[in-house]
Amino acid sequence: MKSKILNGQYIANKLQLKISKKVQSKLKIGKRPPGLAIILIGSNLASQIYVSKKLEVCKKIGFISQLWKFSNLVKESKILNLIEKLNKDSTIDGILIQLPIPKHINKKTLFSSINPNKDVDGFHPYNTGLLCQKIPYLRPCTPLGIITLLKYYKIKIKGLHAVMIGASNIVGRPMSMELLLSGCTTTITHRYTKKLKKFTKQADLIIIAIGQANFLTKKWIKKGAIIIDVGINRLDNGKIVGDINFNSIYKKASYLTPVPGGVGPMTVITLLKNTLKVYEQNYYKK
Numbered sequence: 001m002k003s004k005i006l007n008g009q010y011i012a013n014k015l016q017l018k019i020s021k022k023v024q025s026k027l028k029i030g031k032r033p034p035g036l037a038i039i040l041i042g043s044n045l046a047s048q049i050y051v052s053k054k055l056e057v058c059k060k061i062g063f064i065s066q067l068w069k070f071s072n073l074v075k076e077s078k079i080l081n082l083i084e085k086l087n088k089d090s091t092i093d094g095i096l097i098q099l100p101i102p103k104h105i106n107k108k109t110l111f112s113s114i115n116p117n118k119d120v121d122g123f124h125p126y127n128t129g130l131l132c133q134k135i136p137y138l139r140p141c142t143p144l145g146i147i148t149l150l151k152y153y154k155i156k157i158k159g160l161h162a163v164m165i166g167a168s169n170i171v172g173r174p175m176s177m178e179l180l181l182s183g184c185t186t187t188i189t190h191r192y193t194k195k196l197k198k199f200t201k202q203a204d205l206i207i208i209a210i211g212q213a214n215f216l217t218k219k220w221i222k223k224g225a226i227i228i229d230v231g232i233n234r235l236d237n238g239k240i241v242g243d244i245n246f247n248s249i250y251k252k253a254s255y256l257t258p259v260p261g262g263v264g265p266m267t268v269i270t271l272l273k274n275t276l277k278v279y280e281q282n283y284y285k286k
């Protein structure tokens, strides 16, 4: 059996075109472009790469973007003041704080201070609560991007047993809520899970986000499983790989996402979709 590769980059490019057409039609009738503000604290290399990708796609599709960069030592109050300003700024539809942030800054305080209607990352407790209550509004980008990708390939997931490996706030937890919404039976596994293989062997769908290269191999999966790899790891030779051993799993899985070019581009395009949603709902309804 050959695995089918889910080409996230291809789907994201198609969506880029769609969004950029929508923006152009608004600009033509004299409306302002959608606006996204990104707050980047510290010098985490991966964060810098993610943020530059987000800014690049914004530019490509006609969004305005603002990048607010701060050193690792910045005071929490300074960021809170900025968020207050951005909350009031009518040219800014979306506000994003790139994670991770330094430990001296209280994540809960920061995320709760964003206007939930501008929370395009879907990390505000209000939006998290809505997703948990089956009335989602702004939804975390990686999980929603994965659902979009599966839909584009017409992969039916209702009734499947989905197993998450990793229980982060960015992926594992919100992903479990998305999968529940889609009708999956969901299991979240994490660093304290005993006999992990027992779960992965019976999974119809595996979503892995742990940041460990080559973690998942063919011995751990069922034949025909759908495997979604959210990991991004840099090997000593500079190569970027995910959390699965691609060569091992290829041919045993039914569908498989590559790294790079799988989930990553779907995360970025979902962020822009969320920003467009806010732009359309808050300012130009009709």
Ligand code: GUN
Residues within 6 Å of the ligand: 096, 097, 098, 099, 100, 121, 141, 142, 170, 267
């Ligand atoms: N860091 C890694 N992934 C993400 C993401 O999706 N959003 C934010 N804000 N930070 C991240």
